[in-house]
Amino acid sequence: MLKKVWWKCNSCGYRFQEEVEKGTPENCPSCKESCTFTDVTCYSPDCGGPESGNFDPRL
């Protein structure tokens, strides 16, 4: 199974999943800008842990 990471666009706040191997996306799928992205993958048990495939809603 491919590992996925949740990214959040720092410009429009859009969250999306991408395969880890692909790294940081060039352009946001929502606003189409070349934004910076924050890793909002859930790493704590509060939101299900890293195996859950969830994002962290607090980020």
Ligand SMILES: [Zn+2]
């Ligand atoms: Zn965006």
